[in-house]
Amino acid sequence: MCNACGFPTRPGHWTDAGADNAGDRLRLQMRRAQILNRLLSSYGFTARPPGHGPGFALSSFTGRTALLPDLESVWKDAARQIGAPIDPLAPRFTKTPSAP
C-alpha cells in the first residue's frame, strides 16, 4: 500500500508509460485532466488530479467524488454512473463539427 495515495502497489496501467520523471508525470496528469474535463463536462463530471498521487478525482454533478487510480477506472466509473460506457465512436464525437 502506498502511504501517499492509498492504492496498493500494482503493475502500472499502460497509460503510465511514457513519462519517466516526476515532471513529465505531473504534466501528463494535468494535461489528461484537462482533456477529460472537456469530454466529461457534458455528462456532468469533473476530473482533476487528486493532488497527492497518480490517477484522478472524478466528481459527479452531485458532488460525489471518487479517487480513481488510472484512466481505465475513470471510464469504468463514468460508465457505472451513466449506465453505459462513453463511446468515442458515438455519433456525438464523430459528426463533423458544425460551425459555432
Added chain:
Amino acid sequence: MTPDADDSRLRLTILGGYLGSGKTTWLRHQLFAGTFPGAHILVNEAALTPVDDTLLAAQAASMTMLAGGCACCTGKADLITALRALCDTRSRQSAEVRSTNQIVLETSGLADPAAILAAIRDDGVLVHHIRVAEIVVLVDALHAVQQLQSEHLSRAQIEAADRIILTKVDAVTDHTLAAVMATVKQLNPAAEIEAAAKGQPHALSNLPDATAYALPLLLDGMAPILPTKIDIPEDVDWAAFSVWLSALLYARGDDLVRVKGVFETPAGPLLLQAVRKSVQPPELLPAPAQDRRNQIVFIGRGYESEDLRRSLAYFTRN
C-alpha cells in the same frame, strides 16, 4: 517506469492454433533446430489423457504438462499456478545459474490466445515476471478454409497472432495455398506470415495471385474485420492520445481485435500493442530513428475507419 524492451522478465511465447494444426510437430522441430534455447515448455491439452508431452519430452530442456482443461477457460487457474511456480523457482536462483529465461506455452487447440494474454496481464504476480514476447498461431493450410467458414474460434486465433505459420503446405496446391494466405491476411493484416511443412520452414515465394475465400457471417453476428492505419497528426500528444485510446478500448475493446503502433512520448518512442481489451505494458524502443511518424494500426469491426479519425480529432482538438 516504462519497461525496457530488454528487461529481466521471462519471455513467454504463446503457440496457438486450431485442433490438429500441427503445433506439436512445429514445436518439436523448432526445439530440435534450437530456436528456443533452454526454454521451459508448457503444454496444455484440453483432453484428460495427454499425448503431446511424450512427443516433446526428448527435445525439451524442461517441461510441464497441463492436462484436462483448456488454459484460456477451465484450466486457467492451473496455468496461472504453473507459471507462478516457474517464476518462483527462477526468482530463487541467482542470475548466473538461471536455467531458463524463456517459456513456450503450447496451448490446446481450443484456446483463444488473447484470453491467455488477458489472464497473465490480470495476475498481479505474473505481470511483473512475464513478458509475452510473441503470439505464434499455426494455421492448417489443408483444413483452414473449412474451419474459418464455420468456427469463430479459428478466426479469433488468427486475429490474435503476431506471427502466423501456415502448416501442411506440402499437402495443398500452390493455388490453394495462395488463397489461404490471402484469407489469413484479410483476417490479420498486421501479422507476419510464414509457412512450414512437417515443421521445416517452407518458402512462400512464387505463389500465383489468388483472391481470398469469402467468409460468411457467423451466427454470432461478427462482421468482417477491417484494418485502419491512422497517421497521428503532429499536434496530438501522448496525453491526449492515451485518453482517447483508453476510452476507445474501454467502450469498444471487444470489437478492436488488435491495436499496434509506435507513439512518441516524453520518455521516448513507445511500442503500443493491444489484443482486444488487454494492452501489453508499452515498451520503450531503442534510439529514436529520425522522422519517425506516429502511426497506429487498428484492426477491428463494427465501425467506419473514418469515424476513428473524426473521433480522435474531436478528443484532441485544442
